[in-house]
Amino acid sequence: MTDTIRISVDAMGGDKGPRVVFHGASLALTAHPDTRFIFHGRKGDLDPLLEQFPDLKPVSTIRHCDNVIAMDDKPSSALRKGKGNSSMWAALQSVKDGEADVAVSGGNTGALMAMATFCLRPMAGISRPAIAAIWPTLRSNIIVLDVGATVGGDSRQLVDFSILGAALARALFDQQKPTVGLLNVGTEEVKGLESVRDAGRMLADASGAGFVYHGFVEGDDIGKGTVDVVVTEGFAGNIALKTAEGTARQVSTYVSNALRSSLLSRIGALIAGSALKALKQRLDPRTVNGGVFLGLNGVVIKSHGGTDEIGFRSALALAYEMARGRLIEKVAEGMQQFPAPTAPSSPNPVEPEAKPA
Amino acid sequence: MTDTIRISVDAMGGDKGPRVVFHGASLALTAHPDTRFIFHGRKGDLDPLLEQFPDLKPVSTIRHCDNVIAMDDKPSSALRKGKGNSSMWAALQSVKDGEADVAVSGGNTGALMAMATFCLRPMAGISRPAIAAIWPTLRSNIIVLDVGATVGGDSRQLVDFSILGAALARALFDQQKPTVGLLNVGTEEVKGLESVRDAGRMLADASGAGFVYHGFVEGDDIGKGTVDVVVTEGFAGNIALKTAEGTARQVSTYVSNALRSSLLSRIGALIAGSALKALKQRLDPRTVNGGVFLGLNGVVIKSHGGTDEIGFRSALALAYEMARGRLIEKVAEGMQQFPAPTAPSSPNPVEPEAKPA
Structure with a gap:
């Protein structure tokens, strides 16, 4: 982790589009100026929007992705078509590559869990994420x-x-x-x-x-x-x-x-x-918005898809706290203190069964 | 069913004793003067208490029982020691014998479900009560x-x-x-x-x-x-x-x-x-107090054990509505309209796993 907290954001996730994402990020930045953002999505959509948030611009990077996972895509088909080239996948990949501390998406929960499990993999000793x-x-x-x-x-x-x-x-x-x-x-x-x-x-x-x-x-x-x-x-x-x-x-x-x-x-x-x-x-x-995916080699926050900028700000604030609190290290410490009696680590992606909120 | 609604009451059930039971019955009688009560419990305790509710006295019968099921008795031991001679069992037996339309108890849920299942038996075609x-x-x-x-x-x-x-x-x-x-x-x-x-x-x-x-x-x-x-x-x-x-x-x-x-x-x-x-x-x-045991050959209402006279009145009101609404007949009609594809009727008493409220 660097001195700043680096949040990787699926800018295309959520029902209300990237404007809500940027607006929420701008609000989150006010609370925590030591945040840096990587936004993943269609550059043609995102670049002009970012211009409208001058505070956000100097701390943000935009990464282009062609594909967007739809809110009603089934997890298996989302994984098939979106692996490697969707904004959701790219947001996770940034965490895997170590260029971000945490990923946030307001997209389809099932797809996000399937992709996160496939991309980040369950931690050693943890059979299934939660x-x-x-x-x-x-x-x-x-x-x-x-x-x-x-x-x-x-x-x-x-x-x-x-x-x-x-x-x-x-x-x-x-x-x-x-x-x-x-x-x-x-x-x-x-x-x-x-x-x-x-x-x-x-x-x-x-x-x-x-x-x-x-x-x-x-x-x-x-x-x-x-x-x-x-x-x-x-x-x-x-x-x-x-x-x-x-x-x-x-x-x-x-x-x-x-x-x-x-x-x-x-x-x-x-x-x-x-x-x-x-x-x-x-x-x-909206003040408590964000399901935390636990048990993977990386921190992922699922924001409610239908939320507005206030709700998205809460999800980003949660992501910030989680990274600041060194969640992954604390899970690893917990695993050491409590060794798994049986530890069948499942490398297969799992389809979650429900939306968290 | 007669013109009146006859409610059989375990007067010893509940945390607060028979006074709350009588007081609740007196309030329920005001709402539905066509109610008749059979109270089961220790005659020495109940007779003097009933004197304090002159409105209740003419519509009530007291039946003596020596035993009382404790709130912390396990279902199996309650059944063993209380079968046949406890106020809870006697309240159910009155329904079985057709002298009451419905039974109400504020006693131990597990014991009540075990006894009700043993005494009244599951309806034909229903595998387990709910x-x-x-x-x-x-x-x-x-x-x-x-x-x-x-x-x-x-x-x-x-x-x-x-x-x-x-x-x-x-x-x-x-x-x-x-x-x-x-x-x-x-x-x-x-x-x-x-x-x-x-x-x-x-x-x-x-x-x-x-x-x-x-x-x-x-x-x-x-x-x-x-x-x-x-x-x-x-x-x-x-x-x-x-x-x-x-x-x-x-x-x-x-x-x-x-x-x-x-x-x-x-x-x-x-x-x-x-x-x-x-x-x-x-x-x-307290205004919605009463778990309804369904799937037995008789209607049983479980009142919250810790409730007061207002809560007990609500449980009795629910019992009244259930009997007036001819619940058992309506379940039988439902069973006819929707014949069970598999109908393993279990004659064994079951221990419920949880208190309803």
């Missing part, structure tokens, strides 16, 4: 993984996810020994899926190696912030993430409707204005 | 199942749950053809667990038989109310339910804190008072 979400809770932000890279997942994968999630917590939150909980349907030893119970035993034996194993947690422990890292397989994790998003939107709608329901409530809302504005910001899903 | 939650959404209440009776669950079980959930929607919401969605990690055909994809194909073939199959839904579709019935296996279902509860509590806490954060926000909240009070009621988890 997607981690940064989850705001009543206590502080925590990490929840996997939120959609794998479906199913055996006990060893859950242990891998614990190591990866703990390393992310150490990198992002500067915690020495984050607490790790396994998501389950009950906190009693006898309950839940066999894979989860087995993983619980393995983690209990190894607790203390880079993290403290807390035990089982339930769905409502996520919002409470009971632990720093919540580990689950991707089916339940994705459903938990989406259900929480839906519930947050639902409750926010109830609040807005209540405050608009009568003249008095409108007056009250007007007077409470700044507090409600702060609340609205707190609930804004 | 626990259904009534879930408030932005559109209307919907049904989500299974929220914790089974863990895992193959495609046939998901089809069974669809039939059961659709019957519950017909009984509770008076819908002729409720829409059914399978919870998955993406809406594309290729995604998700094999059992879910297989169930999707089976439901698509049979759509129209008592319900309309909508297709896959994601976690955020629950809060939107995209479909009337959301079907999943118990692990993901329980995690979705608990995660939503946690998120609702989290957002409500943000709202309360925001409105208490400054003098102006407090004044605003005071002025908006009645709208905020209505909002608070809407978010009160």
